[in-house]
């Protein structure tokens with residue numbers, strides 16, 4: 001019994017989705033579910049979002065197969081080989097950034113694609129200046145390919161001026177396809193959060209975002225964090241003043257005290273600290289730092305709970321003097337970094 005779980009609040013997801021729709025001004029909504037829905041469990045999140053989205057997007061075919069949906073799924077990773085084209089799923093849309101690859105496809109079958117254009121990230125994509133040529137080539141030589149969308153990625157939205165320029169160059173080339181191609185899209189979460197950026201993409205008709213659905217970002221405009229890791233003690237015991245607690249004599253009890261045992265540790269990807277060089281000077285700094293600034297990662301309500309020693313493989317020890325076995329603690333870890341095997345509990349209170 002680990003007594004450790006990740007609570008996912010579906011009402012908050014609903015709230016975030018409503019907010020996305022409000023901010024994006026009636027654009028179609030593509031929910032990004034890559035990375036196991038940012039660590040929250042792709043199957044359940046997809047099921048909940050099914051009637052709230054126009055499209056799903058995932059990283060690759062393996063993720064797409066985990067979703068049970070009537071909606072179309074855009075594969076965000078561009079195709080690199082013919083094998084990436086699944087023949088057994090009807091609802092896939094492929095990202096293409098290499099027209100030569102289209103040659104190798106089955107001419108008898110129809111494929112829906114979105115063309116990815118590079119607007120400055122140089123990660124992948126067709127160069128903007130080649131887009132017209134590529135579209136013309138596909139339209140005249142590949143009758144089995146449907147160009148259903150064009151998109152690019154806003155990769156530096158902290159710099160609004162840069163982003164507005166990026167949008168402008170994308171617009172110049174894509175605007176003429178507004179009526180002939182179904183989906184022209186740019187907005188991701190960080191773009192959606194910026195008013196100037198939202199305004200500048202008025203020529204696009206779809207928002208493609210992940211972060212803000214799950215509330216990793218955007219608190220300032222009202223998005224809510226939808227996940228929370230929770231734990232109850234699996235055991236407790238008393239120790240005498242002066243006893244050492246945990247590995248490496250890392251903690252010595254300053255009084256007779258009660259120790260609480262929490263059933264998670266490094267295995268759940270909890271408690272990894274940066275590798276630090278140990279020397280006297282550094283250790284001294286650390287002592288001072290910890291004295292001034294105790295930054296807790298386990299909480300009871302708003303109060304930080306002291307971890308004794310370092311988290312082990314599968315347990316973490318805490319100062320349990322003021323707590324009981326019924327107390328529920330919250331644990332500050334990012335679902336993206338936490339072990340995906342941690343049990344998820346999906347909560348829904350509002351009935352539709």
Ligand SMILES: *Cc1c(COP(=O)(O)O)cnc(C)c1O
Nearest residue numbers: 032076188189190208209210211
């Ligand atoms: C991950 C990803 C997104 C979603 O980004 P968020 O910041 O989570 O909204 C959008 N587009 C592409 C191409 C991505 O890879």
